[in-house]
Amino acid sequence: MRKLLYLFPLFFYYFSYAQCTGCGVQNPTDPNYHFPDNTTVCFTSDMTFNNPTFGTNAKICIASGVTLQFQNSISGAANAPVSLEVHGTLNFNQTITSVANLNVHVFDTGNITVGGGNGNLTIDGQINEIVNEGLIEMGVLQLGNNSTNKIDNFGNLNINGNLNMSSSATTLFRNEGGGLIFIGGNYGNNEQSVYVNCGTIISQNGFNINGGKIINTGFFTVEGDINLSGSSSEIYNFGLFTSTGNMNNAPADAVIYNEGELALNQYQGGNAAIQGPSSSTKKGYIVLQNPIQVGNVAVGPNLDFRRTTGISDPGTVFMNSNPTFLTNVTYDCASTNSCSAPLIINPGFCPAINGDFPPMAVDDTYTIAAGGSSVGIVLDNDFETYGGAQATLSNVILSQVSTSNSNISLNTTDGHILVAPGTPPGNYTLVYQICQTVSPSNCDTATVTVTIQGTLPCYKPAATAGTVLSPDFGITSLSRADKGANNWPGLRKGAWVVLESKNKGFVLNRLTDAQVAAIPQADLKEGMMVYNTTQNCLQVNTDGTAAGWKCFNTQTCPD
Template sequence: MMINYYNKFILLWLFFFATNLYSQCTGCTVTNPTSSNYTFASGSVVCFTTNTTMSDVTFQNNSKICIASGVTLTIQNNINSSGNVTFEIAGTLQFNQSPNISANLTINIANGGTLRAGTSGGNNFTFNGATNTLTNYGTVAVSVLGFSNGSSTNLVDNYNLFTIAQNINISGVTTFRNLGTINIGQSYNNNSTSTYLNCGTINSTVGYNVGGGKIINTGNFNVGTGFIDMSGNSRLENYGNFYSRGTINGSSNSVIYNEGLMRITSWQPNGATMNGPTSSSKKGYSYFINSINPNGARIGPNLDLTRYSQYEPTMTKSGSQGQGAIFNSTPIYVNSAGTTTTMALANVTYDCAAGGNCTAPQVTSISTCMNADGTFPPVANDDTYSINAGSSSTTSILSNDLEQYNGAAATTSNVIITQISTSNTGVNVNTSTGLVQVGSGVVSGTYTISYRICRVSSPSSCSTATVTVNVTEITSSVCYKPAITSGTILPTKQGITSLARANSGDTN
């Protein structure tokens, strides 16, 4: 599988692109303004190449500031803004008050760049525009990070370090996607229209209010001693490491999906569901410190539950295991369709006891990250074929690929095939059918093709793989067999000619 390689390539490319895009100020209409109270005029690009301190500022529509690497712009007091405003930060942008930006704000922070509210990140930063985007390859330090516009659409992409001393307060339609590290001093407050996508590391000191929204974790998600409140239709999907030192409070419509490893101190389901993978070849592993009152909880399929006496400083299992060690009463076991069944048919085991199916490995990383809409990229897997020269494969390269992780099989209807490279111009993939074609002149040998598949519904969501083709060259041969194997061989006295002049006895 090539997911890990592809994602690393994309991240490196994005890192390189962002570093170079934001590392210099270009297209400047104004450079290093000196006025203490300053208006960033509509349509202007104001560049800072020396350290500058300003007092009150106004950002007009389509204004942009660009701060060069190694340069600090400090804004001391009030901020007024409207329309669309862009901050390009390769140096440092520091607000000495708690900014509340009413404009539609785009913030791009390069590697080495810093955005902070307060001299040490102790002030609040609030987005109040209708459309806001923050892309961070550097460092962000604030106290409370707020999104206060209830009708807004917000996207935060973090690739490096984001420090929030207190809370994250969410409103509108907000997506957080983290591929770096986010440290939250207190809690994260979500809503039903927002999603948190973690592919890196998040550390929350207190807890989380999922608020009917969604959390998807493929990385390391660590929550402190507070509560994780999963009201309404809250959904938590774990494909990596999830650690809750406090209590998870469920609701009858809330769902925990676990395909990775979850360490849970306390869980109060209140009728919640804990699902595992639909395929019995996979299994979600859940560890618990305290026993659970299921209270109508639905459990399964393909889960293993183990009781621990402590996680820290060592992982120590409880002396007793089994259903009775985890639950105070029998939960409702369900299959992949959500239908009530038996513990055995749901493939729910306890500490992988004898008779349980625990051949599935414990997976703590699937080496991929979600798209901004919460869906996964496709899965392109490597292939190997043995094909005669002048022939084609009988199966498609898509036969072992998926349209997205845990999704439908990839087909030419739901993915787009692109050949990236080939080690022989006569060995190719037919991008319309997915069949591998070998030209008649290709000599025997081993060749490779690199290809990419992208989802039709999301063309920027892609995955790559390699096809190995073992080619056998077909050579023509003529078999000659003697007309006689004993005695005297006589000449043939008949011939064939197109000149109509052969006589009896001619040999030509």
């Protein structure tokens, strides 16, 4: 028992330490320590620093369960790379200004806190990247002049003050599907910045787009005003975007695109085009607390407007406006069950951090005989990019990711699913990936479900009871149609018609699906046969109705 109690802490210590690799220095204790150039400094026990300094390419790794605390300021060479790998806790006791090029990764067990959650963080380095899978909490986040910033959030990012950036900063900002971002103050943007939200963002005091781009496929709630000023401001909504304040000052080149639900309290003075999806198989829904005022802009296509109270029609939706209405603009179509497409607020995709839309690989289901291949190819229902062109072998790179049976494979040169001979009957899965040819890192995956039908042959003895009849009619290419000397076709017993040849085939009527469907109901008979050129099968009508056509392409033993 005492050995168990002794070994457990050792195991936990090793596990925590093992998260940090390549350690050049471990657990320094100088409170004014200089983190040396090109060195990884690892912490497996708690430590507090007063005034540390950082060299070029210095790296800190904090193990899980360990707390590292900086009491005062930190300093180092301007724009020198500094990396932080946080599995545990990193506390900055006060406002921090970093002149280094920061590379920060907070893992799911880690957290960073600035000033108890209310201290300001100013990032003045030129190239900065933050990946957060845990918790980061601060007051104001300020992105400095001429900086290039990439922020990818998978965890919780709490900015209790403002999110600001200089007009010369370039920021790529993405909140992934499970991510939650809270912004207690104002939210700033500029023309060089792209904000992608696939999770949940709550902004309590509104924001200024200032010419930037926002793409939302998740839940984006703005409880203050939205200022659309700035050249080419753009909002693209595929999820649920809610504005409880005012949306104002949209310039003529601004774009508001909606393919999900856009819930607005007040929209006035806008010259932005209010766009919907180009395909009538989709529809964007706009829910209004108050009538909106737009300029001489285009509205639509494929948008539905609904007032939360009262009647929904052009007179109650638009105030003192003269928009140009494009096709399929409706008003509360749900109330009359006349919507041309359903509301979708979970589109199931997340753009790349630079705003590029991913390709769309769609799941497939095939029934294939052992030794055969799928009739269609997996790319038939895929797209090179969301809402874009169909995926082909010229615009995407096709690859197999995994298969539940090695006999089930993907032919990456043409897109067919292959089943090896002898594969037992059953259901199998294969996962494949498509990546854009122009952007090979932009990819999506899909799952193919393959059903292998029974392949055992069927042998039944012929019926031999009763009187054997001689046929009276036959067609032969062997020059023996003579009922006298050859007794042909009479010598072929038990048939109504005899067909005989050694170098010719028998061809049934060849009809497409459309031609089969055009056969008059009165002419349909049970047992009627055609060769269906659309489905590539011998098709037999089993009951004399239009629904009775069956493909006879599976070996079995029917009675």
